[in-house]
Amino acid sequence: MPDLFAGPGGIDIAARQLGIHLTGIEWDDNTVQTRRAAGLSTVHGDVRHYEPAQFPSETGLAAGAPCQTFSIGGTGKGRAVLDLLAATVKTAGIDGRVTIPAGLDDRTALVLEPLRWILEAHADRGPYRWIVLEQVPAVLPIWQAYAEVLEARGYNAACGVLNAEEYGVPQTRRRAALVASLDGPVALPAPTHRRYVRGVPQSAGNPALLPWVSMADALPERGPFTVVSNYGTGGDPKNRGRRTSDQPAFTVTGKISRLRLLDPDGNELPRLTHSEAGRLQGFPADYPWSGRDVSQQIGNAAPVQLATALLRAATQPTAR
Known part of the structure; x- marks a missing residue:
């Protein structure tokens, strides 16, 4: 096709x-x-x-x-x-x-x-x-x-x-x-x-369906972390949304490389690699991302x- x-x-x-x-x-x-x-x-x-x-x-x-x-x-x-x-x-x-x-x-x-x-x-x-x-x-x-x-x-x-x-x-x-x-x-x-419903545990919900998949499920080698979105919420650009690794990611966009990652103590962690960002879109870990603007490719x-x-x-x- x-x-x-x-x-x-x-x-x-x-x-x-x-x-x-x-x-x-x-x-x-x-x-x-x-x-x-x-x-x-x-x-x-x-x-x-x-x-x-x-x-x-x-x-x-x-x-x-x-x-x-x-x-x-x-x-x-x-x-x-x-x-x-x-x-x-x-x-x-x-x-x-x-x-x-x-x-x-x-x-x-x-x-x-x-x-x-x-x-x-x-x-x-x-x-x-x-x-x-x-x-x-x-x-x-x-x-x-x-x-x-x-x-x-x-x-x-x-x-x-x-x-x-x-x-x-x-x-x-x-x-x-x-x-x-x-x-x-x-x-x-x-x-x-x-x-996914905020505040509802991953284990809760319709038992006939599988649990939603968290960032930790997709990126188990990362350990616990918090993602700070590059977008503001509620119309306030300074109000950056946050999600922990036991939640699904925010919508992956071409700006995913800008996301900040923090450890449980609030310390900065290395940002997502191309492989990790791709996995949040369902791609294999070894997908051969090539050329420039890879973050934009992943977001698209x-x-x-x-x-x-x-x-x-x-x-x-x-x-x-």
Whole structure:
């Protein structure tokens, strides 16, 4: 399957574990170095310069467009035009082609690229059998518009906001996800782990689900520590959030290298290594992070365990 905006390989690693063929398209030079070091099939280029006909054997499509204009920590340009983007998606579903609205900034417009691929594949080389899309929660109205278009073309589709720790990711990360299939009913993947609730012990909760995974579980060699976030909370940039190692990590971002770590006595500890930061996104400890801006690569990645759950939901439509 083509993986648009493939990043360093979160979806790719999940696909490889599931025996799914994937070709990632990624434009960033440094990220491509990591992908190739990891042995991932990669096209180095801009997804806007490619089309489905160039990947005729691929049966599915995955995508996670850049989130900077939609995320809370970003510019807000994307959040300001959600209604316009949703309307553009619905119009494209009628017209059979995507027309970028005048004045829309290039980065925000990338959220429409997966739809271009879907519609062109449907018209030319044959439709993708399944689709997986993920983004920050603010993008949910756009995925809902996608679902409407897909269902009009015979797909079964489901979308919503998922909590990454409910799928075994050692961080609290919320993502808007869409899964679709031509081969049967689909639903968003059912949680495999309990949801993290501050103050509720890891051992508490639904006994049918696994405990959420803590930073200590993912990084046992570290010993106990406290993370001081690089973000302020409650609108106060000086009010840095804190979590101890027996909790999941904050959402991993491209600024993860800025996180301060303290020992139980309040002394500074070495900051997270690339391997450690990657493990908080579900990557193997020996993942060959390469090139520059590795922290940004890690922050841009899809968490491996969440990607695995989404791929299963889309490719095994009877699985729940």
